[in-house]
Amino acid sequence: MTAPPLTADEFHLLAAAAGAAPSLHNSQPWLFRPTPDVRGLAVHLDPTRGVPTTDPDGRALHVSVGAAVLNLRIAAGRLGREPRVRLLPDQSQPYLAAEVDLSRLAPAPAPPGRDLYPAISLRHSSRQPFADRDVPEAVIGELLSAAEAEGVVLDVLEEAAVRRVLELTAEAERRTAADLARLSETRSWLRAEPAATDGIPFDVLGPLDHDARVPVRSFTGSPPGPAVHTERFEALPQVATLSTRTDLPVDWLKAGQAMERVWLLATAHGLRASVLHQAVEWPDTRWRLRDPSQGPGHVQLVLRLGYGPPGPATPRRPISEILTTPDGRAAGDER
Ligand SMILES: Cc1cc2nc3c(=O)[nH]c(=O)nc-3n(C[C@H](O)[C@H](O)[C@H](O)COP(=O)(O)O)c2cc1C
Structure with missing residues (x-):
């Protein structure tokens, strides 16, 4: 009707x-x-x-x-x-x-x-350390199906792959921090004014990882050090990638739908998530994110999942x- x-x-x-x-x-x-x-x-x-x-x-x-x-x-x-x-x-x-x-x-x-x-309205990026608590298999199964329904492959990574992806993320983060054009572009999205309707307020930024295991993005470009707040993150982060078979604009739109469906479902299960995007932003690290044993997939997004604080709301236009x-x-x- x-x-x-x-x-x-x-x-x-x-x-x-x-x-x-x-x-x-x-x-x-x-x-x-x-x-x-x-x-x-x-x-x-x-x-x-x-x-x-x-x-x-x-x-x-x-x-x-x-x-x-x-x-x-x-x-x-x-x-x-x-x-x-x-x-x-x-x-x-x-x-x-x-x-x-x-x-x-x-x-x-x-x-x-x-x-x-x-x-x-409950979903936010949570950039805080997560608990050392595994996501139950049944929930992982639901997240995999949610991505699959959008035509996108979610891989919840095993330990060796987590370490590989985090190393690539750290490499990309170092490169970005040394690239003045990228750094100033990222900083231009930081917002100090309370009335801002876009960008990232300083107070939603989380700590950096004291042990440099979880390379969260340093939006200011400052490496961990005496002037930067650090905390201990989870020992083995739970990391997932979203991949598409081809790498066209339509695949990027599908990856975005899958990311959000997975993130909302995770939120409904009390899970938190944040994006580790740095390695996707350089062609060579993006290429190396692929798991060669899985065939020619294109990784579009890296998500860190876990249990922790919900993360603060950010403004909207x-x-x-x-x-x-x-x-x-x-x-x-x-x-
Ligand atoms: C494509 C994409 C890449 C992102 N990359 C990062 C990132 O590298 N690090 C990070 O902390 N957040 C990242 N985010 C999360 C955004 O910063 C966040 O969605 C935005 O600030 C709005 O906040 P909210 O997720 O809490 O609503 C990314 C989000 C998207 C969609």
Whole structure:
């Protein structure tokens, strides 16, 4: 049955959910426009909010927007609608990342406990040390299936592979810290002003690892030392990679959807996560992230999972900046 046109409140709910997605440096590189029939949304990449030195190909830009698309799909369920998504539907418009058609009513609401909508606002990056406690096999199984449903392979790594990936991450982190252009670009996303609506507030940054085992990103470029707060991280971090078979923009969007689905499901299970992206940002370390025994996969993202503090909320841009009304005006925030 065809659903009625979406109301302004429904568009607001959808854009708020989509805009809560994670993004590289909290750049929030997305724009949402109602479709002409007012029963769906076009999702656009916003290249003016890219991070071009760190992410010259727009891989992370697409991953971030893919995460926003996943949140839109989950929020559609909240409105009783069945989302039908076309990724990169028009070759002549490379910034049109997706069309999300919401013109069909959902056959049935998601059963309680399976609805990931509540996890959207609970999910945060947690850059703190995690407990030395394993993720149960049953939960890992659910995370693997969640990625698989998005056409992406999640590998929860064994010890030797964890060490290999962390070494590559540390190598990339050292390189980035020595690269003035990248460093100043990263620093430009740090925010001291409390009213900031994007970027990374200083107070969400975690400590560096006292034993340098877990190479969390030093957004300031400072290595561990007397001036930098350090703590002991978990002895053997639980690290997972998300890989795609090919390495095209559509794969990056899929990887973003898989990342967010896995992250929301992990959140619903009380798990925390943060991204270790440094090795993905250099072509040679990205290539070496692959597990050669697994065939020619392309690693798109490295996630650290575990039990620990939930992580603080980061700011988001007002809805009026990311959503236009059906007639193309900025949507109001007053509600
Ligand atoms: C593609 C991508 C790469 C990211 N890389 C890192 C990273 O290397 N280190 C880190 O601490 N967070 C990383 N993040 C997390 C973002 O900084 C975070 O999502 C953003 O600041 C918003 O905060 P939130 O996740 O708490 O909502 C990454 C996120 C994405 C989507």
